Amino acid sequence: MPMVQPRSIRARRLGAHLALIGFVSLIVFPLLLVISISFREGNFATGSLIPERFSLEHWSLALGIPWERADGSVVQPPFPVLLWLWNSIKVAVVSSLLILMLATTSAYAFARMRFKGKAPLLKGMLIFQMFPAVLSLVALYALFDRLGQLVPWLGINTHGALIVASLGAVALHIWTIKGYFESIDGSLEEAAMVDGASTWQAFRYILLPLSVPILMVVFILAFVMSIMEYPMASVLLVDEHKLTLAVGAQQYLADHNQRWGNFAAAAVLSGLPITVAFLICQRWIIGGLTAGGVKG
Amino acid sequence: MYTTNASRGLPRHRSRHVTERYTRWAMRGLVAALVLTLMWLVLAFHLNGQWMFALLFLVLGASLAVVFTKRTLMSHRYIFPAVAGLGVFVIFPLLYTIGISFSNYSSSNLLSEDRVRAQLLARTYQEEGASFTFQVLRDGEEVRLKLESDGEIALEGEADAEMEAALEGASRFISEPLDLDDDASRRIEIAPLHQALDAEPLEMREVIAARDALQALRLVTPEGLELRMAGLRHFAPMLDRYEARDDGSLYDRRDDRVLTPDRDTGFFVGDDGQRITPGWPVAVGLDNYTRIFADPDIRGPFMQIFVWTFAFAGLTVLFTLVVGFVLASLLQWDQLRGKAIYRTLLILPYAVPAFISILIFKGMFNQHFGEVNMILDGVFGIRPEWFTDPWLARSMLLIVNTWLGYPYMLLLCMGLIQSIPRDLYEASAVDGGGPLTNMLTITLPLIIKPLTPLLIAAFAFNFNNFVLIALLTGGNPDILGASTPAGTTDLLVSYTYRIAFQDAGQDFGLAAAIATLIFLLVAGMSLLNLRLSKVKV
Numbered sequence: 001m002p003m004v005q006p007r008s009i010r011a012r013r014l015g016a017h018l019a020l021i022g023f024v025s026l027i028v029f030p031l032l033l034v035i036s037i038s039f040r041e042g043n044f045a046t047g048s049l050i051p052e053r054f055s056l057e058h059w060s061l062a063l064g065i066p067w068e069r070a071d072g073s074v075v076q077p078p079f080p081v082l083l084w085l086w087n088s089i090k091v092a093v094v095s096s097l098l099i100l101m102l103a104t105t106s107a108y109a110f111a112r113m114r115f116k117g118k119a120p121l122l123k124g125m126l127i128f129q130m131f132p133a134v135l136s137l138v139a140l141y142a143l144f145d146r147l148g149q150l151v152p153w154l155g156i157n158t159h160g161a162l163i164v165a166s167l168g169a170v171a172l173h174i175w176t177i178k179g180y181f182e183s184i185d186g187s188l189e190e191a192a193m194v195d196g197a198s199t200w201q202a203f204r205y206i207l208l209p210l211s212v213p214i215l216m217v218v219f220i221l222a223f224v225m226s227i228m229e230y231p232m233a234s235v236l237l238v239d240e241h242k243l244t245l246a247v248g249a250q251q252y253l254a255d256h257n258q259r260w261g262n263f264a265a266a267a268v269l270s271g272l273p274i275t276v277a278f279l280i281c282q283r284w285i286i287g288g289l290t291a292g293g294v295k296g
Numbered sequence: 297m298y299t300t301n302a303s304r305g306l307p308r309h310r311s312r313h314v315t316e317r318y319t320r321w322a323m324r325g326l327v328a329a330l331v332l333t334l335m336w337l338v339l340a341f342h343l344n345g346q347w348m349f350a351l352l353f354l355v356l357g358a359s360l361a362v363v364f365t366k367r368t369l370m371s372h373r374y375i376f377p378a379v380a381g382l383g384v385f386v387i388f389p390l391l392y393t394i395g396i397s398f399s400n401y402s403s404s405n406l407l408s409e410d411r412v413r414a415q416l417l418a419r420t421y422q423e424e425g426a427s428f429t430f431q432v433l434r435d436g437e438e439v440r441l442k443l444e445s446d447g448e449i450a451l452e453g454e455a456d457a458e459m460e461a462a463l464e465g466a467s468r469f470i471s472e473p474l475d476l477d478d479d480a481s482r483r484i485e486i487a488p489l490h491q492a493l494d495a496e497p498l499e500m501r502e503v504i505a506a507r508d509a510l511q512a513l514r515l516v517t518p519e520g521l522e523l524r525m526a527g528l529r530h531f532a533p534m535l536d537r538y539e540a541r542d543d544g545s546l547y548d549r550r551d552d553r554v555l556t557p558d559r560d561t562g563f564f565v566g567d568d569g570q571r572i573t574p575g576w577p578v579a580v581g582l583d584n585y586t587r588i589f590a591d592p593d594i595r596g597p598f599m600q601i602f603v604w605t606f607a608f609a610g611l612t613v614l615f616t617l618v619v620g621f622v623l624a625s626l627l628q629w630d631q632l633r634g635k636a637i638y639r640t641l642l643i644l645p646y647a648v649p650a651f652i653s654i655l656i657f658k659g660m661f662n663q664h665f666g667e668v669n670m671i672l673d674g675v676f677g678i679r680p681e682w683f684t685d686p687w688l689a690r691s692m693l694l695i696v697n698t699w700l701g702y703p704y705m706l707l708l709c710m711g712l713i714q715s716i717p718r719d720l721y722e723a724s725a726v727d728g729g730g731p732l733t734n735m736l737t738i739t740l741p742l743i744i745k746p747l748t749p750l751l752i753a754a755f756a757f758n759f760n761n762f763v764l765i766a767l768l769t770g771g772n773p774d775i776l777g778a779s780t781p782a783g784t785t786d787l788l789v790s791y792t793y794r795i796a797f798q799d800a801g802q803d804f805g806l807a808a809a810i811a812t813l814i815f816l817l818v819a820g821m822s823l824l825n826l827r828l829s830k831v832k833v
Contacts, residue, residue, distance in 0.1 A: 013631050024641045033667060034656050102378040109374035114299045128386050130822040132760040134789045135811040136389030138796050138804045146349055150340050168385030170378045199300050228649050230763045246651040250767055253658050260659050271652040278647035
């Protein structure tokens with residue numbers, strides 16, 4: 001707390017609050033708007049933030065339940081949103097678990113062991129991590145196309161391909177976990193190894209239980225990144241019932257047939273859990289993103 | 297920091313626990329199975345003639361076998377799976393893309409030469425000289441086809457003489473009984489018909505209904521000539537159009553010409569210079585790169601997109617930094633209450649999945665019924681055309697991207713500002729410095745240095761911000777006069793994506809060449825980043 005205070009402090013504090021409130025309302029407006037639109041009747045309804053003609057039509061359709069209008073006509077759900085959400089979650093959980101396994105074991109070696117080629121490998125990972133997957137989509141498509149002819153569950157239009165392809169993004173997580181391992185004193189493991197534990201046992205029974213928090217963070221981080229992944233999914237997945245949410249959601253706003261109201265309900269339904277999860281875990285996620293990932 | 301016993305060549309640690317020895321054997325079995333699977337893939341790819349993929353899996357399998365058998369590589373076993381993932385899904389695609397950039401791989405040059413040849417040899421044509429009118433006769437439960445020749449059979453050429461002979465004497469045929477509910481392709485024998493039949497022909501309406509089944513039929517005369525449906529009333533003989541010759545060329549029976557494979561362009565070319573599609577991919581050297589810089593229809597849009605990409609990434613970093621920095625300075629102010637609430641609300645754009653918020657903006661900026669234009673119309677009486685005017689579309693992208701990106705900068709700045717010693721502000725207050733002076737002469741200079749590598753990373757990220765472009769504008773409005781799909785709001789990545797995956801002329805070679813140029817730019821940026829941030833390994 002500075003000892004010297006300017007005189008106009010109260011006026012300035014008020015000004016700061018007003019400016020912040022103004023800015024925050026500008027930022028939050030689109031999100032509130034979408035929630036409001038999801039409860040309005042019809043696809044092009046306008047009006048104030050609190051809907052004048054309240055209707056659950058869009059929500060019912062987003063949940064996959066046909067909706068009967070007041071005039072007796074029945075509207076079928078346009079897209080299988082819940083299926084897309086399920087696909088997204090399925091892919092995200094499996095790929096995050098795999099990424100976690102791969103990243104943890106390599107981070108252990110990078111943090112604790114001395115071996116040939118360690119420094120160039122770590123630096124190389126940092127460099128390659130910056131190459132966006134969009135640029136090698138042609139190659140990835142060709143790879144999975146050919147692979148699919150031999151191993152059907154790894155072909156185009158399978159979730160297997162999408163999961164396996166996401167393994168290329170381990171570098172970021174290796175750096176995060178490595179940073180955490182290095183902050184743990186190695187003497188515990190050494191003591192265990194003096195008592196006859198193998199390297200693997202020291203890792204599995206001493207270090208891993210100590211690192212549960214960072215493993216949770218990396219899992220959540222990988223999960224969120226996988227849910228948001230768009231370019232690879234847009235090329236690898238074809239059938240409507242195979243799509244993930246990130247690819248499917250844009251169909252609501254196709255150029256010729258915009259279903260604004262239906263989109264709003266689907267967006268809130270699928271976006272809210274992810275947003276809430278992010279906010280709950282924000283401290284760890286942000287720590288991971290700003291510390292491990294971007295340090296280099 | 298230690299070296300594993302095995303890597304030092306120390307004696308093997310033999311476990312006293314039986315279960316652990318079993319686990320070891322299980323691990324060995326797993327590795328062996330994996331190596332065998334990979335070798336099977338190598339063989340399969342090799343037999344298919346896809347040597348790039350065979351090589352990839354050979355390297356993978358061999359390194360797996362080496363790392364998991366040599367005891368001195370014990371430490372490498374821990375990193376092998378991750379490095380393999382990186383190799384197969386990042387480095388290999390990168391090298392493969394660079395390889396494609398030196399070829400003319402595209403939707404017209406897609407299959408291998410053998411497959412193209414096989415496809416051409418399977419092509420047929422209808423001989424115009426002969427055709428048969430058909431009727432579908434129903435006799436009780438049985439359905440048969442009756443064919444009647446249309447007048448004299450008059451064919452030209454030597455190949456047709458034998459056909460003529462085959463049809464000689466028989467002008468009417470009758471098929472075996474068949475099932476019109478079955479759409480599967482099959483061959484049906486037909487025999488010459490001598491006596492009249494008294495069965496009811498189906499009406500045209502019913503014939504049309506059974507069209508799919510009829511089209512799948514291959515009628516074979518006793519002499520082995522094959523007839524196919526050639527219209528709603530006719531069946532006609534279909535002949536193989538191309539005939540393979542020993543020197544690798546093809547003879548075109550219908551147009552009486554010779555097609556020779558041209559291995560420079562990857563097409564079969566006729567005597568008259570006409571190219572037959574499809575072709576196969578061949579190496580074209582630096583052609584794709586010279587096209588980018590020499591072909592005016594590509595160079596113009598490419599340069600425009602190139603400049604816009606840099607402007608977009610630079611302006612995004614600038615805007616998000618300014619907004620984030622100002623907000624962070626405000627939130628660090630000791631006198632302010634309710635910081636936690638402000639902070640949570642301010643990072644909300646970061647928490648909402650980007651693909652959802654981008655689509656929300658797409659709806660809001662809609663020119664006809666979007667909320668943005670409705671408010672602007674109500675207040676100022678204007679309705680800007682956000683999606684059809686290039687400059688408005690670009691401004692919209694920057695607005696949306698600033699909304700999406702400032703929370704990251706806010707978080708970074710807040711973290712860095714916390715490490716600034718408080719007494720600096722104290723001294724400033726004694727000297728009568730206001731908040732603006734503090735911000736510009738104390739805070740900014742002190743955080744800009746640790747911030748620089750992060751700014752470069754943010755620049756590189758936005759340089760390749762494909763999702764924003766793909767979901768918001770799709771690159772539109774288009775650049776006029778471009779020979780490839782190119783838009784005024786396209787970034788280099790989305791431009792590459794569109795060349796490769798949009799519309800008919802999927803030009804993978806050109807897309808890969810541009811991708812290679814972007815690889816070089818990104819590599820430069822990340823090297824710079826590595827140097828500035830002085831990463832400790």
